[in-house]
Amino acid sequence: MGRASGAGLMRRFRSDRGAVGIIVAILLASGVLLGVAALSVDVGQLTAEREQLMSAADGAAQTIAVNCAKNAAACSTAVGLDAVVAQAEAVANENGNDGRNDVTVVCGVGGALAPCDPNSEPVNLTACLNSPPTSVNYVEVHTATRTSDSSTLLPTAFAGTFVSGYHGATIGACSRVEWGTPRSGLSLTISLCEWSNATGNGTSFVSYPPNPPASAERIIYLHGQNASSCMNTPPSGFDAPGGFGWLDPDLGNTNCVTSIPADGTYPGNTGNSLTPDCQTALDAAVASKQPIVFPVYNGTKGNGANLTYSVAGMASFVVTGYYYPGKGTDTPSWLTGGDPCGGNDRCIYGFFTNALLDHGTIGSSTSHGAAIIYTVG
Numbered sequence: 001m002g003r004a005s006g007a008g009l010m011r012r013f014r015s016d017r018g019a020v021g022i023i024v025a026i027l028l029a030s031g032v033l034l035g036v037a038a039l040s041v042d043v044g045q046l047t048a049e050r051e052q053l054m055s056a057a058d059g060a061a062q063t064i065a066v067n068c069a070k071n072a073a074a075c076s077t078a079v080g081l082d083a084v085v086a087q088a089e090a091v092a093n094e095n096g097n098d099g100r101n102d103v104t105v106v107c108g109v110g111g112a113l114a115p116c117d118p119n120s121e122p123v124n125l126t127a128c129l130n131s132p133p134t135s136v137n138y139v140e141v142h143t144a145t146r147t148s149d150s151s152t153l154l155p156t157a158f159a160g161t162f163v164s165g166y167h168g169a170t171i172g173a174c175s176r177v178e179w180g181t182p183r184s185g186l187s188l189t190i191s192l193c194e195w196s197n198a199t200g201n202g203t204s205f206v207s208y209p210p211n212p213p214a215s216a217e218r219i220i221y222l223h224g225q226n227a228s229s230c231m232n233t234p235p236s237g238f239d240a241p242g243g244f245g246w247l248d249p250d251l252g253n254t255n256c257v258t259s260i261p262a263d264g265t266y267p268g269n270t271g272n273s274l275t276p277d278c279q280t281a282l283d284a285a286v287a288s289k290q291p292i293v294f295p296v297y298n299g300t301k302g303n304g305a306n307l308t309y310s311v312a313g314m315a316s317f318v319v320t321g322y323y324y325p326g327k328g329t330d331t332p333s334w335l336t337g338g339d340p341c342g343g344n345d346r347c348i349y350g351f352f353t354n355a356l357l358d359h360g361t362i363g364s365s366t367s368h369g370a371a372i373i374y375t376v377g
Helices: 006-030 032-070 078-094 192-199 276-288
Strands: 101-109 137-145 153-155 168-170 172-182 184-186 218-223 257-259 265-267 292-301 308-323 346-353 355-357 366-368 370-375
Touching: 032 078, 032 101, 032 137, 032 172, 032 355, 032 370, 078 101, 078 137, 172 308, 184 276, 192 218, 192 292, 192 308, 192 346, 257 265, 276 308, 308 370, 366 370
Parallel strands: 184 292, 308 366, 355 370
Antiparallel strands: 101 137, 137 172, 153 168, 172 370, 184 257, 218 346, 265 308, 292 308, 308 346
16 A cells, blocks of 8 residues: 655645644534633642642641640640630741732630630531541641631632623632640659759750750769759659669660550569660660650659659650760760760750650640641541
8 A cells, every 4th residue: 555645744734733623613612612621720729729738727827726735724725725726827828929828717625725616617618627536635727718808708810701691609618636745754754853953843854956055964863962952852863762763664775765544653673674666765765866755743643663653744855965884885975965964873964855756656644845736637
């Protein structure tokens, strides 16, 4: 079979081009292409607006959760919560191209938050995902586009021309964030007195990073004559009668981690030397220069093998060094280069921070510098 000549191919292409032109003319005359174009523009506009509102809801909910997690007092009254919500509203607006993202609902569990009304929850794509969490604090934030002082209706670009009575749609989004304190931490504990002395009763945390000045470093005496500022709590320089600040780790745990049960008590350990697991954990904390979490107690019961602590909260601490006599467990501070403890002292060096974590299981104690937030819906 012979090939078509060049002239024949050109005639065929011109013929096809004419046919396409006729089809386009018919579609335009019937409004099909204009309808498709209108649909594409309007749907694209709604999708873009939805993405901005979702970012606005996430940002606002996280702002409230962070404030409430780091400082429970900030959310404990209606006046304090109003100030936190105002910050969240500013964040919501910053997450929109036009600065017109309205926070329409703020509810939840914790502080002065009003409970969410399940009967008023949206049932479409503007609703939060999943069910609200139980037994933990959470905040739920709804957002919508503000198109005027009294309306959240997003006007149509083209679709109103083709759909009688359609004037636009109200687009919304929802975000739900839970917060709390870590349920577990390093198998180490200090008294509320020691924590208060080191943090100015919780008013002075070190901003980190960057590295703070050497003056920010604190010496935590787990045992020693220099623990006199907390003579009564703990007594005689001990963290508890017969205790040296170390805890029994979780059963089967090899990472020097202790969990705090729902009743808020946790078991002490009478050992006065570092276990290999806990030394490994301390060495890792010194090397990483990242905050660790451990419980702070406000009471003890029993002594010796029957010693238990009562949790006051969870603290966040950056370990710069430590001193435990014997077996090479003498690690000078990476911040100051110093090694201020000696003799029979058992010390940890470092500074307390106000750390926000995105991992771990949420417990029910109070934040003493360590908090967790999760976006859950």
